[in-house]
Amino acid sequence: MRRLFCLVGLALLASAGAQDLKKCGGVAGPPTWVRSGVYSGTLGPKAVTLALDRQNADANRYFYVGRAGDLRLTAFHSGETLILQEEVRKSLASASVVTGCFTLTRVDGVLRGSWKAPGAASPLKVSLEPLNVAQLPLKLPSSPGLLKLRRSDPLAFVKLNRAWAVALDTQSVREPLSGLTYPRVPGAGAALRAALQDRLLLNAVDALECVSSLPEDMLGEGYTLNATVTLLTPRLLSLREDVYYFCGGAHPDNFSVGLILDRMTGQPVPLAALWPSLTPSRLKTLYLAASAADPVSECDDVLRDMEGSYAVSLGSGGLTLTPDGLPHVYSACAESVTVPYGQLRRGANTASRYFADLYPK
Known part of the structure; x- marks a missing residue:
C-alpha cells in the first residue's frame, strides 16, 4: 500500500494547478452524452488509445501506442462538442501547461474531430472508436491479477496485455513496455505461474504510472525492480522485490517486499x-x-x-x-x-x- 499511496499522490501533484488552465475554450466538464470508457483510433498518422471517466477526472488520459507514459486530459464542452485539454509538466518545478486541444463530436458512436497544438498552423485529424476491453483476447495466460486489471484499469490493461519475452538464460521474463523483469521458476505449475505473472503486472502498472507522473525533462528517471528468488524448496518459494523509484516527487525513494508462497498453489503462506x-x-x-x-x-x-x-x-x-x-x-x-x-x-x-x-x- 505504501507505494500505491505514493504513486497516486504524485499523479495528483502532476495535475495540480492544471485545473486553473483553460486554453482550449469551453465550459468545465464533458457534455452529457459522454460515457466512461476506452476509445482507440488515430491522431494524425499515429495510433492512440484514450480513456474517459465521468466519475474520476484524473482518469481522463490517453497514450500513443507503444509508449509507456500517459498524457493527462481535462474535459470541457461547448454545446455538444467535447473538448479535451492535454496538459503536461515540462519540468519538476513548473506547473502543467497546455500542449494540445482535442475537439470531438460523436457520430454514430465514433468520436471524430481534431487535435491542435498551441500555435500550430493546422490541426490533425482524430478518429476514435469505442473499444470493448472486456472482449479483447488475452495475450497473456489468464490470471486473477490480469482479469482484475481489465476491470479496474482498462487503459493499463490495453497497454500491458501483450506477450512477454523469456530471457536467453530462461531464468526470467520481461514485460516489454515497462522493461521490468521477474524470475521464472522451473517446473512451476499453472497456479504459481499465474501468481508470479501477477507480481510482475502489479509492478509494471506502478512503473507506467511513475513514468506518467514525471515531467518531460526527467523521462530518464522512473521505476526499477530487482526481484530475486531467495529460497526454493519442494513446497515453498520465497522472493524478495527491491524497488527504487523517482516519480517526480521531492526525492528518490525505495522499498522492499518479501514474499513467501506455496509452490503448488501460488498462494501466500x-x-x-x-x-x-x-x-x-x-x-x-x-x-x-x-x-x-x-x-x-x-x-x-x-x-x-x-x-x-x-x-x-x-x-x-x-x-x-x-x-x-x-x-x-x-x-x-x-x-x-x-x-x-x-x-x-x-x-x-x-x-x-x-x-x-x-x-x-
Whole structure:
C-alpha cells in the first residue's frame, strides 16, 4: 500500500494547478452524452488509445501506442462538442501547461474531430472508436491479477496485455513496455505461474504510472525492480522485490517486499503458519538483537522507536527481516538482518506441511 499511496499522490501533484488552465475554450466538464470508457483510433498518422471517466477526472488520459507514459486530459464542452485539454509538466518545478486541444463530436458512436497544438498552423485529424476491453483476447495466460486489471484499469490493461519475452538464460521474463523483469521458476505449475505473472503486472502498472507522473525533462528517471528468488524448496518459494523509484516527487525513494508462497498453489503462506510465535513485537525483538546498529547511533534510536513492520523473506540461512515502515529520511537505517532457522526452531509449527522444508532431518 505504501507505494500505491505514493504513486497516486504524485499523479495528483502532476495535475495540480492544471485545473486553473483553460486554453482550449469551453465550459468545465464533458457534455452529457459522454460515457466512461476506452476509445482507440488515430491522431494524425499515429495510433492512440484514450480513456474517459465521468466519475474520476484524473482518469481522463490517453497514450500513443507503444509508449509507456500517459498524457493527462481535462474535459470541457461547448454545446455538444467535447473538448479535451492535454496538459503536461515540462519540468519538476513548473506547473502543467497546455500542449494540445482535442475537439470531438460523436457520430454514430465514433468520436471524430481534431487535435491542435498551441500555435500550430493546422490541426490533425482524430478518429476514435469505442473499444470493448472486456472482449479483447488475452495475450497473456489468464490470471486473477490480469482479469482484475481489465476491470479496474482498462487503459493499463490495453497497454500491458501483450506477450512477454523469456530471457536467453530462461531464468526470467520481461514485460516489454515497462522493461521490468521477474524470475521464472522451473517446473512451476499453472497456479504459481499465474501468481508470479501477477507480481510482475502489479509492478509494471506502478512503473507506467511513475513514468506518467514525471515531467518531460526527467523521462530518464522512473521505476526499477530487482526481484530475486531467495529460497526454493519442494513446497515453498520465497522472493524478495527491491524497488527504487523517482516519480517526480521531492526525492528518490525505495522499498522492499518479501514474499513467501506455496509452490503448488501460488498462494501466500502467512508467517504465522510457519512460526506461530512470530508476532510483530517478537519480530522487532529479533531484529534489534541481530541489528548491527551502534547502540549510541541515531539509527539505533530510530529502530527501537519504529513499529515492528518488516519485509519478510526466507533464505538458505534463515529468515530475513527488512524494516519497511521507516520515514525516507531514515531509509539508510533499514538494514536487512537474517535470523537463523535454528534460533526459531522452538517456536516453529511442527504440524505444518512446510516444516520439513525448513527443518530437514
